[in-house]
Amino acid sequence: MKILKLEEGSINKESAVIKVLPEDKEDLFALYQIIDEEDELIFKKKFTSKKDEDSKKNTDLVLLKVQVVSSEFDINDEFLRYKGKTVADETGRANAEVPVGKFISFTVNYSYPFTIIKQTFDKHSRKLLNEACNPEAKSDGAAVVLQEGIAHVCLLTPSSTILKQKIEYSLPKKKRGTDVMKYDEKTEKFYKAIYAAMKKYYDFNTVKMIILCSPGFYAKTLMDKVLEYAREERNSAILNNKSRFLVAHCSTGYLQGIGEVLKDPAYAASLSDTKYSKEATVMDDFLKHLNDDDYKAWYGDTEVFKAAELGAISNLLITDEKLHTGNVKERKVYLDVMDTVERNGGSVFTFSTLHETGEELDKLTGIACILKYPLPDLDEDIADFD
Known part of the structure; x- marks a missing residue:
């Protein structure tokens, strides 16, 4: 993926304006994870308008700015489309011929760059963007x-x-x-x-x-x-x-x-050397501990959060769905847990739900951990743990 422009902090201290040109399906997957509902996109699209003079329809390439409402993604068909509604553009360049509040769809392709405006450009989004620009990761x-x-x-x-x-x-x-x-x-x-x-x-x-x-x-x-x-x-x-x-x-x-x-x-x-192999091995190790019932494998938000606070996590397993939630406050909680685990010497593995291992983890609440040592009473006093 090519980054043509990256400005951080221009709207607020956590915001970012990113102009990108995707180059393959892996870039589409990265964008699917980076772009959230209520982010804004600026792109060029052919738009048909009717002129009053002769009532003929004309097709022009116009600049549009929309706020994302929903998305559709299929990695095998290399298809990524966003649906959004037009919003006001302070610069006056976008939406000159389109009323505010009109619903418009936008299909991402490899020919035309577009701009992403994120109010919250967090650590996870930055990591995904950096990995997408690294050809060795693909x-x-x-x-x-x-x-x-x-x-x-x-x-x-x-x-x-x-x-x-x-x-x-x-x-x-x-x-x-x-x-x-x-x-x-x-x-x-x-x-x-x-x-x-x-x-x-x-x-x-x-x-x-x-x-x-x-x-x-x-x-x-x-x-x-x-x-x-x-x-x-x-x-x-x-x-x-x-x-x-x-x-x-x-x-x-x-x-x-x-x-x-x-x-x-x-x-x-x-x-x-393969990322997928490492994730598969960690998932297999987690399931083995779970099957052995040796108190070193736990899943669920509360249990994992408690283990993280105790500095007891060796490996944290989390799905991309958890980090792609539209609730910014909830996402920050997960990012903080990831930081806590890494600060305490643990490793963090993010699983794609498009993988078999990610699907399996998603069925187990989407977050789990392998502990450095057994904690048989981790699920006790859960009601008192904030």
Whole structure:
């Protein structure tokens, strides 16, 4: 994402005016988290007006300023749209031809910059904006999860697991000699289709890790085939980066298999650089403590706040939904808790609800923690704790 202008404190000491140009779907996700209801947007949009002289409709590119009312977002379709109502512009440049209070929708795209006016530009929003401008934060990894006759080619990003292509082939049973030939022919087409999809969607020079996972030996066979096809084509991007491939075992050829690999301690060292892997490991650790009932895992606002005040939190787990709440006072409470945990030597992990782990955490109130030491009575006297 390109920041074309950033002015802090021009409206009040917590405000910011940010002019941005998004460049990819990860930028859209960052903007979706940064822009809140009641923030204001200034953008150019084609607007149709009717002239009184000849009653003909004219379409002009006009400058509009709206206050956000609602948003729609789909990361797979790269779609981010805001609905808002026009507000007065003190400069007189925006809304010159549009009355105040008119509802207008605005779809964010990669061609035209627009301006965000935030009354409260907090630490979380600043961090999201900085990460969006850091290209290394965008391409954590990629994964192909497969089993006989089916494969899912995915990208792993800080925001979600994105399914780029699903490949399905009906493979014949190997009963007679002719069936074996048909099976081998279909299998070859299956692996070549996966290879073609990987070349289409993966940048082998920048992606940190490419996971090939499956039950049985399908992932190992795919690795051999990828290298074979790359040598035939003299594809240096793959051959020079073959150390970035990780062949792993999972129980299914569907997307759940990727989560299994990311949580598996056997692959932890290889995946240590990927943000999604760290979050998956922490979530798995939390659930293990919860299942063991060893008083080191707690969830819920009151329990977590109390543990933070005691300086007992090792890892704080919180969803982006908690930090994207429209209630500014409530959001500040969560940001203060995050600061408290970090000051006391703990780590904070923000989970996207577009990820499986984030969805799981969201069902457990959206906030949880792993303690440095057991606190069996943390939920006692909750009514007296402010």
